[in-house]
Amino acid sequence: MKIRQIAVGAALPLCALAACSSNPGHATTPTGGPTAAVQSPANTGTAPDASTGAPTLDAASAAACQGKKIAYLTASISVPYWRSLAVGVDRVAKQAGATVTDYDSNLDSSTQLRNAQDAITAGVDAIIISPTDSTSAPVVLDAAKAAGVPVVIADVGTDSGDYVSFVQTDNVKGAAAAGDYLNQLLAAKDIKNAQIGMIAIEQTRQNGRNRTKGFTDAVEGAGHTVLPLLESKQYTRSEGMSLAQDLITGNPNMVALFTQHDEATLGALTALETANDLDKIILVGFDGSPDTLQAIEDGKVKGASMQQPVLMGNDAMVAVCQYLGGTAPDKAIYVPTIMVTTDNVASVKATVMDTVFATE
Numbered sequence: 001m002k003i004r005q006i007a008v009g010a011a012l013p014l015c016a017l018a019a020c021s022s023n024p025g026h027a028t029t030p031t032g033g034p035t036a037a038v039q040s041p042a043n044t045g046t047a048p049d050a051s052t053g054a055p056t057l058d059a060a061s062a063a064a065c066q067g068k069k070i071a072y073l074t075a076s077i078s079v080p081y082w083r084s085l086a087v088g089v090d091r092v093a094k095q096a097g098a099t100v101t102d103y104d105s106n107l108d109s110s111t112q113l114r115n116a117q118d119a120i121t122a123g124v125d126a127i128i129i130s131p132t133d134s135t136s137a138p139v140v141l142d143a144a145k146a147a148g149v150p151v152v153i154a155d156v157g158t159d160s161g162d163y164v165s166f167v168q169t170d171n172v173k174g175a176a177a178a179g180d181y182l183n184q185l186l187a188a189k190d191i192k193n194a195q196i197g198m199i200a201i202e203q204t205r206q207n208g209r210n211r212t213k214g215f216t217d218a219v220e221g222a223g224h225t226v227l228p229l230l231e232s233k234q235y236t237r238s239e240g241m242s243l244a245q246d247l248i249t250g251n252p253n254m255v256a257l258f259t260q261h262d263e264a265t266l267g268a269l270t271a272l273e274t275a276n277d278l279d280k281i282i283l284v285g286f287d288g289s290p291d292t293l294q295a296i297e298d299g300k301v302k303g304a305s306m307q308q309p310v311l312m313g314n315d316a317m318v319a320v321c322q323y324l325g326g327t328a329p330d331k332a333i334y335v336p337t338i339m340v341t342t343d344n345v346a347s348v349k350a351t352v353m354d355t356v357f358a359t360e
Helices: 059-065 080-096 109-121 137-147 171-188 206-221 237-250 262-274 290-297 309-324 345-355
Strands: 002-008 038-040 069-074 099-104 126-129 151-154 165-169 195-200 254-259 282-286 303-306 332-335 338-341
Touching: 059 080, 059 309, 069 080, 069 109, 080 099, 080 309, 099 109, 109 126, 109 137, 126 137, 126 309, 137 151, 151 309, 165 171, 165 309, 171 206, 171 254, 171 282, 171 303, 171 338, 195 206, 195 237, 237 254, 237 262, 254 262, 262 282, 262 290, 290 303, 290 338, 290 345, 309 332, 309 345, 338 345
Parallel strands: 002 099, 069 099, 069 126, 126 151, 151 165, 165 332, 195 254, 254 282, 282 303
Antiparallel strands: 002 038, 303 338
């Protein structure tokens, strides 16, 4: 059995890493720093292959990763998306015999930098980072470069800096798919020149800017208007509900709403139900969680362009092993989204359960 650890850069509520986590074996410490080692069952699966969209971990790369120490600097382990990405990293690491330590940045850039410094001091062989935002990532990349530690970026992106590979959702295409689907729904209702609201992730994030562009280009190309967006800061369901309420109240002619992350989607759903506006306003989202999937099955959310964080974690760890083995991975690796709708949810559910959200 291989060791999997979690390191916490700042104190978090117990719910963030224990009660709310899909893996009850993980523990946290209120004072920060690595937790006691937690034994994880051996992974009996096979390496990712072309059928899943993930690269194969070849024998030479796997051998290069044997016994290596890898740090995953996650933006927030309390967010299901990042937990799923960590699962993807861990699956490949276990196959290669590497040890992964997760460092929780708790959506705070200063904590993210401290985590990077702690990982470097601990002597890690490589870092995988999901930045808290694109503007704060360069300082982490600079610190790793100075220490000679290679870095693979898994989602969000960076404004500058040196890195081995950037594994990313094709956010422009994924958001455009959501926009195209919404265009179809509006056309089916013979709605022209629609006013469409948007709850975005922070536009300081490269992926946020790309989602905004992809969606806006698609719906404006069909003759609709995107209202001034509202940005998330806390990424909570209650915040999503509040932002949606503001859009509903301030825009009585709004007929559709696009949400760029799951908690905004689910918060907006509550706001629409409370206002009795589910029949009036079409809700389409981005990301992917069990609750969003259920809402689509229930017909309340019409669709969501779902990222595949498990595959992203696979790809990031494969890129690390390739680099350590002397093979240069692709500088940019794109993972497609799955457009899940009320029409196709039954046929794609099995794939979603494996690649969008997963437990260890």
